[in-house]
Amino acid sequence: MARLTKKQKEAQAKIEKDKVYSLTEASALIKEITNTKFDASVDLAVRLGVDPRKANQMVRGVVSLPHGTGKDVKVLALVTPDKEAEAKEAGADYVGLDEYLDKIKGGWTDVDVIITMPSVMGKLGPLGRVLGPRGLMPNPKTGTVTMDVAKAVTEVKAGKIDFKVDKTGIVHAAIGKASFSAEKIQENANELLTTLMKLKPTAAKGVYVKSIYMSSTMSPSIAVDTKIG
Structure with missing residues (x-):
């Protein structure tokens, strides 16, 4: 296992072990623990309680992020x-x-x-x-x-992105940049999560959103509360 750098250890120390953060808290914390020399991407990984191998449980959609992704999309x-x-x-x-x-x-x-x-x-x-x-x-x-x-x-x-659950049941999406304000990160994340909730397949049983993690390029992950809205 690779050894953590001093900055990585400092970032890890700011995340309370076993704590699940609110979306607002996570959006502020992600800015604190991002120490890259470039404008890092902020990402969400949402594990869904679906079986993507079944056509009636495939989750795919589009969302217009209110503040864009911060990326110059070609x-x-x-x-x-x-x-x-x-x-x-x-x-x-x-x-x-x-x-x-x-x-x-x-x-x-x-x-x-x-x-x-x-x-x-x-x-x-x-x-x-x-x-x-x-x-x-x-x-x-x-x-x-x-x-x-x-x-x-x-x-x-303007910031419209499409997303699709992968074969392991996870939706990965870039929701902004570390240079964004915490409010903009939170609002973009909330827009994606709200859209995902609307797309719950009727065939999916049990817990739909199993876990949510926010991270930035090279940062540790922050566990986010799955109670959305």
Whole structure:
């Protein structure tokens, strides 16, 4: 096991053992225990009482964080020529179609989100092996396959994120930066958790939210109270 640095020991000491913190407390504490030289990402890991192997217990959704993620999200708009102008005006970083499809075939995936139109999805099918594992395949359920390309680009740039429970039953999501105020971290986290609560599958029995942990890049985790709202 790797030895803890002095800063890591100091951060660990600020977290009371076996204590479960309120969302407000955790949002303030995460700023205290983050000691990176860069603006660290703040993340939530929510363990759900679902079996993601069963289709009727899959949890997936989108949420617009009120204060954004703090990250400059790179957006690729794969659109037909008649939609290029509106995609560019909305702030898409890359706009086009065939030339970017060829780049992706060659292994290029230097973007965070891909937005496209229903008529283009057929061309993206063969690229599933490249885009799927990276979480880049557009999906109508997350609003990334739409005719209103401008709106989709604007929302993603403003802080709309999509999330999906992984095979171990955990939802991981970045909810901001350590430079955010504690209030902004708390409000972003609350928005994600409130959205998750609304998505509880009817087939899921027992406790839905089993545990919540907040952490930042290279920080220890803080246990957060699962009683939301």
